[in-house]
Amino acid sequence: MKLRKLRKFSPVLLSLILAGCAVGxxxxxxxxxxxxxxxxxxxxxxxxxxxxxxxxxxxxxxxxxxxxxxxxxxxxxxxxxxxxxxxxxxxxxxxxxxxxxVPTIGLSAGATSYQISENDPLAGPLVTPEGLGPQLGSLTGGDALIDNQYEFATVSANITWEAxxxxxxxxxxxxxxxxxxxxxxxxxxxxxxxxxxxxxxxxxxxxxxxxxxxxxxxxxxxxxxxxxxxxxxxxxxxxxxxxxxxxxxxxxxxxxxxxxxxxxxxxxxxxxxxxxxxxxxxxxxxxxxxxxxxxxxxxxxxxxxxxxxxxxxxxxxxxxxxxxxxxxxxxxxxxxPKFYLTGAPGLLAGDFSDLFSSDSAAWVASIGVNWTIFDGxxxxxxxxxxxxxxxxxxxxxxxxxxxxxxxxxxxxxxxxxxxxxxxxxxxxxxxxxxxxxxxxxxxxxxxxxxxxxxxxxxxxxxxxxxxxxxxxxxxxxxxxxxxxxxxxxxxxxxxxxxxxxxxx
Structure with missing residues (x-):
């Protein structure tokens, strides 16, 4: 629903950008x-x-x-x-x-490996066998609910532009x-x-x-x-x-x-x-x-x-x-007002071999406005x-x-x-x-x-x-x-x- 509203708003914003509202x-x-x-x-x-x-x-x-x-x-x-x-x-x-x-574009890439502590007060029970108690542990066969070690690779771009x-x-x-x-x-x-x-x-x-x-x-x-x-x-x-x-x-x-x-x-x-x-x-x-x-x-x-x-x-x-x-x-x-457009398209995968597959695509886009309405x-x-x-x-x-x-x-x-x-x-x-x-x-x-x-x-x-x-x-x-x-x-x-x- 929010995405639809954003798409409806985009033509209005685009028309403002193209037409230009130059003052001064x-x-x-x-x-x-x-x-x-x-x-x-x-x-x-x-x-x-x-x-x-x-x-x-x-x-x-x-x-x-x-x-x-x-x-x-x-x-x-x-x-x-x-x-x-x-x-x-x-x-x-x-x-x-x-x-x-013009838009500012930055590129970043990296590989990350992390482990969740079994003593973590929040996530620890999820990675510890029978950490959820005997009743819930029986449902998982005595295994941890989630793995405590993860590895993933990312390639992303960061795009910012003031309209x-x-x-x-x-x-x-x-x-x-x-x-x-x-x-x-x-x-x-x-x-x-x-x-x-x-x-x-x-x-x-x-x-x-x-x-x-x-x-x-x-x-x-x-x-x-x-x-x-x-x-x-x-x-x-x-x-x-x-x-x-x-x-x-x-x-x-x-x-x-x-x-x-x-x-x-x-x-x-x-x-x-x-x-x-x-x-x-x-x-x-x-x-x-x-x-x-x-x-x-x-x-x-x-x-x-x-x-x-x-x-x-x-x-x-x-x-x-x-x-x-x-x-x-x-x-x-x-x-x-100042209008800002930002975007961060990228690739995210747990295995480097899957990084450039179509299923690894991820993105974030946003529209923002900054307007000082009172400054004395x-x-x-x-x-x-x-x-x-x-x-x-x-x-x-x-x-x-x-x-x-x-x-x-x-x-x-x-x-x-x-x-x-x-x-x-x-x-x-x-x-x-x-x-x-x-x-x-x-x-x-x-x-x-x-x-x-x-x-x-x-x-x-x-x-x-x-x-x-x-x-x-x-x-x-x-x-x-x-x-x-x-x-x-x-x-x-x-x-x-x-x-x-x-x-x-």
Whole structure:
């Protein structure tokens, strides 16, 4: 009778399982009204494009060593390797959570032998001859009612399954999947940061090297001039003041060298960390100096909406909203009943040879439900916690969008200003060179004192240094602008090697 009732109930339960009674909020990705264009998007060196930054944009610096360092960093950087392992962890966690949606099946087998004690207060009389007394014992002919020793073998399976009627497990699996997606996005973002840091330190290193070369050239020129002044003073035509000023100018230029050496060392050490190399290995890689590379390309900028798709921080913020929305659904579903199906089919026989015969089949099946109908408001509070987390994630996403747009527009303005500064500095350099040339000519003709020449040299040296600083500033803004625009920065193919460049 009970089996018939169970069979009548099964179609009802099955229909619930198949139809699904998913509860909880449905997620909708945020729609942002960010306009169709950026402020200051008409600056020189910017190209309007449907797609923004793509990978390997730094090739426009046309520097083989830079390309080599970027490629090595993306392969060897320890932080990126850690991020890759976190992806594996998140994906394994996702598999573990999704496994709860399918039945759990366990197999067991064994052989058992046991003996009933004749002194057992309950079963003992049954296994003892005449243990039931003379009257009942006569009915069994003086033999025990049952044997006291038994042996049997079993093979069985244990099957359990939670019927996810209200999609609680589905929401948990969805949240775990999104967390795995976030781990991948995070690695992409770390690739961007590490690559930008490599480019930054490489440019700073080349800038320091170039400034040092200019300082050494200036020192050589000032030493020649000092000898000339000493000769003039010795002959009685020069001034001791001119001699003192020439020595002071030389000492001042020499004092810059230790600072530049420190800068070179710092940026080499930073590159070594980024590439996962030792300091000695980094010195081997950067044995030769080089010029500060110029960016020969243009910066492609898309629409603001394109930036929202390309920025890893915005992608992570949006995925955080989606993950927490799934957590809300799981918390809501947890308030509803949980249905369980269990089964244990098996084989049982007293003799191993009979174990796999049809008569040895045995099974147990059951349907269960678990429903917490009163918990003092705990379930409601857990739902409210998840809903509050979702609102916090939504506000964080909005803040990320505002920050991204502002950052791009600020860097666009800085890009235009840095290019203007670089152009003005180049014009100033031309004027400084002309001034020094005229001062030297006038000094040799005896029309001006040497103080005029020293002042012209000082101005030229200062302008050269500012010219490098302006070029560095423009390059750094270019790096920052590409980073602000987002996009995929992973190296997709082998870049040119340094040896190929040296051969050319």
């Amino acid at each position: 909020p449905k997620y909708q990705a945020p729609q942002d009204a960010v306009g169709n264009d950026f402020l200051y998007s008409d600056v020189q060196g910017v190209a309007h494009s449907e797609k923004a930054v793509q990978s390997e944009w730094w090739l426009a610096f046309d520097d083989a060593m830079l390309n080599q360092l970027v490629e090595q960093a993306q392969k060897q950087n320890i932080t990126l390797k850690i991020a890759a392992e976190r992806i594996k962890t998140a994906q394994s966690y996702q598999k573990a959570i999704e496994s709860f949606k 996810d009627v209200f999609n609680r497990l589905g929401y948990q699996a969805e949240s775990a999947q999104i967390r795995a997606e976030q781990a991948e996005i995070l690695k992409q973002g770390m690739t961007t940061l590490i690559t930008a840091d490599v480019i930054h330190n490489y440019l700073q290193l080349r800038g320091a090297e170039q400034r040092k070369r200019i300082a050494l050239e200036t020192i050589e020129s000032q030493q020649k001039t000092l000898k000339l002044v000493q000769s003039v003073v010795k002959s009685g035509y020069g001034s001791e003041v001119d001699l003192a000023q020439a020595k002071a100018a030389l000492s001042m230029t020499r004092s810059v060298l230790p600072q530049l050496d420190i800068a070179q060392s710092v940026h080499k050490q930073r590159l070594a960390i980024l590439l996962g190399e030792t300091s000695s290995d980094m010195n081997q890689i950067l044995t030769k100096g080089g010029e500060l590379p110029d960016f020969s390309g243009v910066v492609p900028i898309g629409m603001p909406s394109e930036v929202l798709k390309n920025r890893p921080d915005i992608q992570i913020a949006e995925r955080e909203m989606a993950a927490i929305n799934a957590d809300v659904g799981a918390a809501v579903a947890n308030k509803y 408001g705990r379930s409601d509070a857990l739902v409210e916690i998840q809903e509050s987390r979702f609102q916090t994630a939504a506000l964080s996403y909005e803040q990320s969008v505002n920050t991204a747009i502002t950052e791009v527009e600020t860097l666009l303005y800085a890009y235009g200003s840095s290019q203007e500064l670089q152009s003005l500095t180049a014009e100033t350099r031309v004027q400084a060179d002309n001034t020094l040339s005229k001062a030297n000519s006038l000094y040799k003709a005896g029309l001006v004192d040497y103080m005029t020449v020293l002042d012209a040299q000082r101005q030229q040296n200062l302008v050269k240094d500012r010219e490098i600083a302006a070029s560095l500033q423009t390059s750094q803004v270019i790096v920052g602008l590409h980073k602000a625009l987002g996009g995929n920065w992973e190296v997709t193919q082998n870049t040119d090697t340094l040896e190929a460049t040296e051969t050319n």
